[in-house]
Amino acid sequence: MHPPSIQKLIDLFSKFPTVGPRTAARFVFYLMGKSQEEIEELTKSILELKEKVKICPFCFNSFEGESKLCPICSNPSRDKTLLCIVEKEIDLEAIEKIKKYRGLYFILGGTVSTFKKGDIEKLRIKELVKRIKERAEVQEIIIAVNPTAEGKATALYLERALKPFNKKITRLGRGLPVGGELEYADEETLSSAIEGRK
Numbered sequence: 001m002h003p004p005s006i007q008k009l010i011d012l013f014s015k016f017p018t019v020g021p022r023t024a025a026r027f028v029f030y031l032m033g034k035s036q037e038e039i040e041e042l043t044k045s046i047l048e049l050k051e052k053v054k055i056c057p058f059c060f061n062s063f064e065g066e067s068k069l070c071p072i073c074s075n076p077s078r079d080k081t082l083l084c085i086v087e088k089e090i091d092l093e094a095i096e097k098i099k100k101y102r103g104l105y106f107i108l109g110g111t112v113s114t115f116k117k118g119d120i121e122k123l124r125i126k127e128l129v130k131r132i133k134e135r136a137e138v139q140e141i142i143i144a145v146n147p148t149a150e151g152k153a154t155a156l157y158l159e160r161a162l163k164p165f166n167k168k169i170t171r172l173g174r175g176l177p178v179g180g181e182l183e184y185a186d187e188e189t190l191s192s193a194i195e196g197r198k
């Protein structure tokens with residue numbers, strides 16, 4: 001058994017995505033080898049995450065700065081008739097990187113594999129519906145979920161939930177590897193998936 005201070009950190013790191021207790025223990029022993037300054041820099045950066053980083057009240061993207069909305073939502077040259085729904089912030093980043101999409105985003109917060117109430121409640125469906133009601137200028141809603149089984153189920157749910165709004169609803173075109181994730185798609189594949197949406 002480790003001393004309590006070490007064990008506590010291992011337990012905390014073990015909660016990180018993809019980190020198990022063994023990796024967590026490696027992190028802790030790595031940190032023990034660091035200088036006081038390095039540890040202070042790390043803890044300061046973690047604190048700043050909460051102090052400086054804001055969540056955009058429209059799309060749920062994270063950003064820093066004085067403006068109320070994130071740089072994408074507050075950019076007047078973005079096409080406000082397009083709304084692209086992604087699962088996670090990292091998917092938004094992947095689409096932004098290819099510079100082919102000039103509309104707005106909405107980060108759903110995850111996917112569902114079933115339409116059970118508990119599962120659906122994990123998604124920002126209420127917020128999404130509210131955005132679509134508030135923004136009459138939205139003409140096309142692009143469902144850009146990952147091409148996984150959960151992504152497909154989520155897309156199906158979204159299509160049903162958004163049908164009453166009478167907007168054009170599109171999905172990414174073919175070509176994305178089945179079971180893959182947008183964040184790992186190469187730029188060319190992702191570009192053609194966005195341009196080939198239907």
Ligand SMILES: [Zn+2]
Pocket residue numbers: 056057058059060061069070071072073074
């Ligand atoms: Zn935003």
